[in-house]
Amino acid sequence: MATNVEARLRVPTTAKKGDVIDIKSLISHPMNSGFVKDASGKTIPRDIINTFTCSFNGQQVFAMKLEPAISANPFISFPVKVQESGTFDFQWVDDNGQVYKDSAKITVS
């Protein structure tokens, strides 16, 4: 099970209506692929973040399915067009069913 998982976000705090903003996210996660053996020869069970979603004011704006080839501590960046102030909610789900959440507010003028 992944421990000490920590997410970082970079979302602009302000934007103009209709602006395309860049959202960056980084999460510390080992992303064990399920193909690696430990020192005693036992397979380390697969534990990757399999889904990443971002919603804005409750509506999904970005979703991504992640696969075992993706490296540890995945960095995900994407553009979003904003029309109103609100909150971005981010969610990462891993194979153990652990859910990591974070959010960021933006003021649109």
Added chain:
Amino acid sequence: MRARLLATPAAVAFGFAVAFGIAPLVRSLTQGDLAKYTAGEAKSGYVYATAQTRAMEDDEFQNPGSLWVDKGKALWNSVDGTAGKSCASCHNAAETSMKGVGASYPKYDAKIGRVVDIEERINFERERMGATPWKWESEPLLAMTVYVKAQSHGMSVAVATDGPAHATWEQGKAFYEARRGQLDMACAQCHVQNNDRKLRSETLSQGQINGFPTYRLDWQAVGSAQRRFRGCNEQVRAEPLPYGSPQYVALELYLASRGNGLPVETPAVRK
């Protein structure tokens, strides 16, 4: 839909970006970079890195090593040990008290009576706090080392090789130049005599440690210079020494001195 994803293909492209650690923006090495990341004969590993790896290091947010900086900062402010103190209780803000400290290590420590690296010095302080010393290469020790050294980011490496550190420096130099392992190779044969040349598909670097502890893509984590030494020793089929061996500390001092004048890059990103 008020906010929407602009283009679906972008999601696919970013999928690859994640998979291979490729940043969307890459640029080639400029004269400015060369001036910044070289000092006399010394060339940082940055110069040998690919554009993608350099871009990862340069973007403070995207640099995965920044996760360790954050963890180190949390540890700096958390109380531990029987004395009921945190690092911050005595040293206040690391941004000022630790500025330049990382650039001078390993160095001779009068209180301990020998040359120590940052890790050893941190654990020495932990014992004074009445806290259990952290295990070598454990996450908290790496995070704290990265946090302390990152306070010197961009400053020039300046380790002392004279005075009480000189004997240790000589030992490190001797270790670096001694052949070892089944391949009977010395560190210097690759990193001094053949740097810039190819070893199969790899360009041999100078083996500078100004970016350590560094985020290594191969490890998918931050690791210490000593972890790298162990890897190098294994590659020449020599038995790696345990973490914290006097030989490795001496080697750290020698290598740091080879890079005197290079900028501290911790947390750097390397292949």
